[in-house]
Amino acid sequence: MNAILAVAKKEFYDGLRNRWVLSICIIFSVLAIGLAYFGAAAAGKVGFTSLSSTIVSLASLAVFIIPLIALMLAYDGIVGEDENGTLLLLMTYPLSRWQLLLGKMVGHGAVMAFSTVIGFGSSAVMMGLFSGTTSWSELLAPYAVFVLSAILLGWIFIAIAYVISTSVSEKSKAAGIALIIWFVFVLVFDLGLLGLLVGTQGDVNETLFPFLLLLNPTDIFRLVNITYFAEQDLTGLMAIAQQTQFSMLFLFAGLLVWLALPVTLALAIFNRRGL
Amino acid sequence: MSNTTIVELQQAEKKYQGVTAVHQLNLELRQGEVLGLFGHNGAGKTTTIKLILGLIAATSGQIQVFGQDPTLSEARNLRRKLGFLQENVSFYDQLTGLEVLQYFARLKGVPKNSCPGLLQQVGLSEAAKRRVKTYSKGMRQRLGLAQALLGEPKLLLLDEPTVGLDPIATQDFYNRIETLKQQGCTVILCSHVLPGVEKYIDRALIMGQGKLLAEGSINELRQQANLPATFHLQGDTLILPDHLAAKARRDDTGAHLDISLHEKMTTLQQVVNLQGLENMDIHLPSLEDLYTHFIETHRNQETAL
Numbered sequence: 001m002n003a004i005l006a007v008a009k010k011e012f013y014d015g016l017r018n019r020w021v022l023s024i025c026i027i028f029s030v031l032a033i034g035l036a037y038f039g040a041a042a043a044g045k046v047g048f049t050s051l052s053s054t055i056v057s058l059a060s061l062a063v064f065i066i067p068l069i070a071l072m073l074a075y076d077g078i079v080g081e082d083e084n085g086t087l088l089l090l091m092t093y094p095l096s097r098w099q100l101l102l103g104k105m106v107g108h109g110a111v112m113a114f115s116t117v118i119g120f121g122s123s124a125v126m127m128g129l130f131s132g133t134t135s136w137s138e139l140l141a142p143y144a145v146f147v148l149s150a151i152l153l154g155w156i157f158i159a160i161a162y163v164i165s166t167s168v169s170e171k172s173k174a175a176g177i178a179l180i181i182w183f184v185f186v187l188v189f190d191l192g193l194l195g196l197l198v199g200t201q202g203d204v205n206e207t208l209f210p211f212l213l214l215l216n217p218t219d220i221f222r223l224v225n226i227t228y229f230a231e232q233d234l235t236g237l238m239a240i241a242q243q244t245q246f247s248m249l250f251l252f253a254g255l256l257v258w259l260a261l262p263v264t265l266a267l268a269i270f271n272r273r274g275l
Numbered sequence: 276m277s278n279t280t281i282v283e284l285q286q287a288e289k290k291y292q293g294v295t296a297v298h299q300l301n302l303e304l305r306q307g308e309v310l311g312l313f314g315h316n317g318a319g320k321t322t323t324i325k326l327i328l329g330l331i332a333a334t335s336g337q338i339q340v341f342g343q344d345p346t347l348s349e350a351r352n353l354r355r356k357l358g359f360l361q362e363n364v365s366f367y368d369q370l371t372g373l374e375v376l377q378y379f380a381r382l383k384g385v386p387k388n389s390c391p392g393l394l395q396q397v398g399l400s401e402a403a404k405r406r407v408k409t410y411s412k413g414m415r416q417r418l419g420l421a422q423a424l425l426g427e428p429k430l431l432l433l434d435e436p437t438v439g440l441d442p443i444a445t446q447d448f449y450n451r452i453e454t455l456k457q458q459g460c461t462v463i464l465c466s467h468v469l470p471g472v473e474k475y476i477d478r479a480l481i482m483g484q485g486k487l488l489a490e491g492s493i494n495e496l497r498q499q500a501n502l503p504a505t506f507h508l509q510g511d512t513l514i515l516p517d518h519l520a521a522k523a524r525r526d527d528t529g530a531h532l533d534i535s536l537h538e539k540m541t542t543l544q545q546v547v548n549l550q551g552l553e554n555m556d557i558h559l560p561s562l563e564d565l566y567t568h569f570i571e572t573h574r575n576q577e578t579a580l
Binding site: 001002007010013014017018055084085086088089090091092093095096098274275 | 302325328330331348351352354355356359360361362363364366367368370374378379384422451499513
């Protein structure tokens with residue numbers, strides 16, 4: 001346990017030093033405050049808009065950015081140490097492979113969670129202070145759901161980044177694969193599902209279709225946030241999914257499964273990695 | 276040197292996808308022994324080190340370190356007694372030297388307060404609070420050394436430890452090895468041949484293409500190689516007796532004589548009393564000469580086959 005904490009602490013400290021924490025905080029808070037204040041600019045007005053529309057638009061932007069940041073943060077976690085020679089050195093210490101990997105994931109996970117809370121939390125504070133229409137009590141629960149799901153999404157992609165990082169032997173290769181993974185989960189998957197719908201002229205089993213969305217963690221993240229704000233007008237895939245109401249608990253369980261899978265996979269691959 | 280065996284390899288062999296990296300290696304190291312492991316790149320040095328560290332499992336044969344198979348997870352705690360420094364390690368650039376050392380100390384279960392002292396020993400006190408990013412190659416090497424010395428190891432494996440060190444730091448390093456040896460630490464120095472290393476090692480192991488080419492103390496290796504000692508004789512009016520004159524090579528600086536080691540003393544007695552001898556140097560085959568000899572003999576055998 002002590003070893004895992006030692007690795008995690010060092011990783012978090014590294015994140016502070018190389019400005020990762022700062023950059024993510026700034027990106028998230030600018031995004032959140034910007035959307036909250038200018039979200040209605042298209043309708044010809046500025047000022048804090050309704051909480052629900054803010055969070056739904058925040059979620060649809062975060063779904064692109066969080067996976068990208070998580071993958072960039074962690075893609076070189078193992079392969080980078082390997083290239084530096086420190087992986088070989090660490091393996092001569094009284095430290096097992098799973099302790100090292102778990103420690104690194106916990107450290108990067110802490111970087112992500114900390115930045116998400118600070119970054120998005122700052123916009124919640126701004127809205128609470130300056131928006132006339134939203135009270136603190138209204139704000140708390142939806143923001144908590146949003147931030148919690150955002151943290152889970154970040155962790156899932158950190159774990160996926162570690163699957164990549166443990167499988168390849170060069171940093172540049174890991175970066176390339178990370179980019180492809182991001183592209184597939186964030187863009188290709190949804191396009192594919194839409195294509196399926198259009199191609200079959202909607203002749204897809206109605207009960208089955210929403211379950212296909214569970215195959216993509218980014219879609220689960222979006223479902224979590226639209227489920228909470230069901231009154232919003234939605235377009236695209238989410239409009240279809242909205243008809244099948246998954247419970248909040250079910251969706252969070254889905255995210256947890258998505259977290260457990262790559263963590264287990266990364267551990268299994270790392271155990272077989274040659275030195 | 277006590278009788279406790281620290282490292283034992285019996286017929287250890289390692290194959291990578293059909294290529295034999297280490298070929299049936301036998302090795303026994305006792306407590307307090309300093310072993311030099313020499314060979315070209317790809318000679319199997321690093322594989323041998325990895326086998327001893329338990330980072331890889333042997334394809335066949337037995338390996339015991341501190342009396343246990345180092346690849347077993349039960350042996351993990353024995354790693355606290357072990358120090359390792361590999362070639363070309365670059366530490367975490369964003370952290371300071373002290374932070375890096377404290378991180379490794381925590382992983383090894385060594386008290387943090389031993390870190391400043393270790394940094395001082397390797398001459399990094401002044402740079403302890405600076406980020407590793409700003410360190411020169413030699414400073415990184417010294418940080419690596421400090422890391423290897425954490426927790427007073429009983430077995431030290433050092434791969435190219437003096438690369439990038441200036442002569443004074445190198446001397447300090449060898450003195451430290453000498454002190455550790457006195458305290459009962461077993462050391463494996465792994466290297467291309469280092470000038471001046473022979474004074475500090477008890478035994479040398481020369482490897483080539485995964486095979487053991489020669490093993491023994493410097494004197495034993497000299498006997499095995501049977502390389503001549505070279506006498507360098509100076510003197511303007513020097514006249515050599517006939518049987519030596521036939522062998523001598525003359526140049527501006529004097530006469531050079533290659534004399535086999537068992538004739539060394541008789542020749543010395545003859546030469547010392549020669550008329551007109553002003554100066555004499557005797558050059559014994561150095562580790563470098565022996566290394567070159569064994570590598571070349573091996574290469575010639577290979578081509579002959």
